[in-house]
Amino acid sequence: MINGTNCHLIYDGQTVASKHRKHIRDHHRTKELKTYIKQKTGMSEAAFADIDWQSHKRSVNTFKDGPHIFLVKFLHGWLPVGKLVSRYNPVKYPSACPSCDEPVEDSKHFLTCPNPERRKWHAALKTSLRRRAHRVPERIAHLLHSQTTIGWDNFFLGRWSRHWTTLQLQYLQRNHIEGKKKNHGLSWSSNIIRLLWDHCYKEWKTRNSARHGKDAEDKAQRRLETAHRSIRDLYDPKPRCSLQAQRHYFYPTVEDHFRIDSDARSLENWLETYQAMIMPNIRHRRNNSDLRLRQIDDVFNLIRTVPPRDPTPTMAPRQRTPTLTTRPINTYFRPLRITSPTPTLETPTTTARTTSTSNNPTTTAPRPP
Ligand SMILES: [Zn+2]
Numbered sequence: 215m216i217n218g219t220n221c222h223l224i225y226d227g228q229t230v231a232s233k234h235r236k237h238i239r240d241h242h243r244t245k246e247l248k249t250y251i252k253q254k255t256g257m258s259e260a261a262f263a264d265i266d267w268q269s270h271k272r273s274v275n276t277f278k279d280g281p282h283i284f285l286v287k288f289l290h291g292w293l294p295v296g297k298l299v300s301r302y303n304p305v306k307y308p309s310a311c312p313s314c315d316e317p318v319e320d321s322k323h324f325l326t327c328p329n330p331e332r333r334k335w336h337a338a339l340k341t342s343l344r345r346r347a348h349r350v351p352e353r354i355a356h357l358l359h360s361q362t363t364i365g366w367d368n369f370f371l372g373r374w375s376r377h378w379t380t381l382q383l384q385y386l387q388r389n390h391i392e393g394k395k396k397n398h399g400l401s402w403s404s405n406i407i408r409l410l411w412d413h414c415y416k417e418w419k420t421r422n423s424a425r426h427g428k429d430a431e432d433k434a435q436r437r438l439e440t441a442h443r444s445i446r447d448l449y450d451p452k453p454r455c456s457l458q459a460q461r462h463y464f465y466p467t468v469e470d471h472f473r474i475d476s477d478a479r480s481l482e483n484w485l486e487t488y489q490a491m492i493m494p495n496i497r498h499r500r501n502n503s504d505l506r507l508r509q510i511d512d513v514f515n516l517i518r519t520v521p522p523r524d525p526t527p528t529m530a531p532r533q534r535t536p537t538l539t540t541r542p543i544n545t546y547f548r549p550l551r552i553t554s555p556t557p558t559l560e561t562p563t564t565t566a567r568t569t570s571t572s573n574n575p576t577t578t579a580p581r582p583p
Pocket of ligand 1: 323329
């Protein structure tokens with residue numbers, strides 16, 4: 215009965231007697247999450263039901279050794295490893311492992327990288343586990359079978375078989391060991407699960423150091439290398455850009471670019487400004503090429519009457535070279551004689567055309583007599 219009313223809450227055919235809001239919230243979200251996990255891992259219904267979800271939930275709620283966002287991404291395979299982030303930009307974010315020669319770094323490789331520096335966490339984890347769980351349950355056939363069905367990959371994700379806590383309790387009773395808060399039940403299992411995640415988070419930080427650098431100097435160098443790599447990748451298709459784009463967006467050579475913009479910040483600014491324009495320019499020009507159309511600036515460049523300025527390394531990309539369109543208008547037309555008192559019949563056409571562009575009120579077109 216809901217307080218203050220004469221109503222009962224019935225959810226999924228069952229009456230909810232108390233904690234109505236929590237019940238609705240938990241069951242509504244849990245249902246979708248269970249479906250998602252089963253689909254993603256390919257786990258059977260029996261294996262899913264065999265997982266000790268209480269220990270898992272308690273571990274998630276009490277995990278304080280790292281940011282919660284890390285844990286969510288770790289549990290669902292969304293950590294930004296090379297395989298995932300390279301989909302956004304394969305040049306800026308390479309898919310290879312930062313610590314070894316593995317060409318594609320996925321979530322599994324993150325935990326199994328053979329690099330000696332990266333493997334140190336295995337030994338540290340074993341040491342920590344021995345401290346907390348040195349008393350391994352003796353009759354573990356059921357346990358092994360159950361956890362194998364669930365998957366040992368899921369063991370690291372805190373999806374443990376129910377048999378872990380059951381056998382631990384049986385072991386304590388059989389050996390007349392006093393049951394304390396930390397050596398059995400939910401506390402025991404969730405403590406060890408959190409220990410696993412703690413080591414995984416430390417390993418994630420080690421991996422990030424290998425990717426982005428250990429100290430400030432190393433990080434700055436990695437940042438510069440990333441910017442160089444991205445800019446080189448944009449200079450490769452430079453000949454496929456329109457002539458105007460080549461002149462406005464790029465330096466003469468990529469080496470000139472790196473010599474003039476030597477710091478990572480300038481290079482990143484250039485990327486942010488021009489990257490979004492260069493690739494559409496290439497696509498647009500390719501489409502025109504398929505249609506046998508030429509860019510108008512390519513044509514104007516061919517008939518340029520003023521010789522272009524010599525490209526120098528100090529020329530900024532956006533500085534314009536004088537072209538036909540920048541010439542003064544009087545270089546195209548004859549000078550206008552404004553003070554002529556009696557215009558002749560031969561001049562109206564020229565005069566009228568010129569005055570329409572000059573907007574000078576004193577040079578109105580004379581009327582024919
Ligand atoms: Zn590796």
